[in-house]
Amino acid sequence: MPTKIILAGEGGQGVQTVAKIIAVTAQRSGKNSSYLPAFGVEQRGGVSLAYLQISSKPITYPRFAKADMVVAFCDRAIPAIKDFLSKDTLFIYDNSVIKNKSLEKIKNLINNYLAMPALALAKEKLSSKVANVVLLGGIIAHLKEIDYQEFEKTLLEEFADKIIKKPEIKDLNLGALKAGIEIAEKFNKEETPFSGIEATEIKTNFSKEKISWQRFPEYCKGCGLCIVRCPTKALQFSRDSGFLGNPMPIVTIEKCIGCGNCMQICPDGAIKVEKST
Amino acid sequence: MPETALPKSWNKESKPHKFCPGCGQALALKILGQAIDELDIQKKMIYATDIGCSLLSWSMFNVDTIQTHHGRTLPLSVGFKKAKPEAIVVSFTGDGGGYAIGAQHLLNTAMRNDPITVILINNANYAMTGGQLAPTTLLNQKTTTAPKGRELAQGKPFKGPEMLAQITSEDAHIARGISTNYQQLLEMYKKAISNQIEGRGFSFVEVIAMCPVNWHTDAQQSLDFAEIEMAKIYPIGELKCPQK
Structure with missing residues (x-):
């Protein structure tokens, strides 16, 4: 001291x-x-x-x-x-x-x-x-x-x-x-090296024929607006977290109809939905 | 690197932006970015911001940006437009800047029919300073400075577009949108900016936006408050549209 x-x-x-x-x-x-x-x-x-x-x-x-x-x-x-x-x-x-x-x-x-x-x-x-x-x-x-x-x-x-x-x-x-x-x-320095955890890969791309759904963890703040706006309840919070540490939404791609509501309501541009015709 | 969902006119280096999770203002700015992309005016545009949460958008777009004292964004924008008439000037302000400290500028700009576009965010409180009572706060809505809810003695909720519709000339474009309605707000922005480009005069869009942090609401409650409670007091639609 x-x-x-x-x-x-x-x-x-x-x-x-x-x-x-x-x-x-x-x-x-x-x-x-x-x-x-x-x-x-x-x-x-x-x-x-x-x-x-x-x-x-x-x-x-x-x-x-x-x-x-x-x-x-x-x-x-x-x-x-x-x-x-x-x-x-x-x-x-x-x-x-x-x-x-x-x-x-x-x-x-x-x-x-x-x-x-x-x-x-x-x-x-x-x-x-x-x-x-x-x-x-x-x-x-x-x-x-x-x-x-x-x-x-x-x-x-x-x-x-x-x-x-x-x-x-x-x-x-x-x-x-x-x-x-x-x-x-x-604590003993010999036993514990100066290290942390390895970054885990977060799955960002989901697709089925004609519809592709992408999320961007580097932009997502976890506000949950997309989950509320989904007409088929295909979205829910997942264990993965965005850059703030908040839970990120994940899609159940089978339920997704590609309407794009989640993309439109996202204030951060963290979701992208594409539907090919 | 996958292609992002951000508007092309957004400055990617300043993203993620500084707005709170679930902010309606950020949503309004995303749609403005889309409108800039669709009208292809990124290089001709001047973006003017005010003090308040709106200031957090100073690095939002890849467009030239100006900024000044609280509430004085409109005179600054008008000055810029007078000096450089070919520039497309879009002023972005909050309800504190536009309806309280800068109300006289908004009134006079509208009366003179100055050819600028004003976008005003209505989130029913002073959001940056912690949710105090604003001119747009609804009756009975609780804020930090009105803990029992706004009373009639503190004034009625301020209806900006209705007031401006009374005093502006027929060439002005006056509308109120909501940030959760993507297509409608995009159209309103495009019409408002086109009104300036075509040289008709003043254009004004008020945008109802959620403020989950100061309203203390979750996602569903924020949407309900904005889309049901606020839309009841502040009817959404075009009040004046010379382009019909």
């Missing part, structure tokens, strides 16, 4: 919640902390950044150029955090989300890293919504000057309203936090 941390992820992944919990806990434990959320308020679905500083000395300015710790929650965060990396930076990332292709671009900047399969672990054992808390566990394992109990206290306070409605949230979050710390403490 002093520690400069940058967190980056998709809006809605819980980046800002994690940053807030760390900042509040540090303040409580007698440290100085500063937390600056940075996301384009006018642009939804963008990368959400959090500048976080913890120090025993007063903090004069909330932003910084190079970080001591960089936490990447999602694939699209990589270009946003690239400039904050230096040779001493500890890079924490979710290796069950981030693709090899993205990691390749920053490989030569990284000396020190911690790979955590946060989403995969959360999905399997807890709930996919607490993946951010698993990463929080990884971060606080490296903030040794602050007592673990304090983090637990702030975490429960942050979700107090939700816990009243759904008591199981308490155990989910505490479980995720402990799992995160455990991964971080057992």
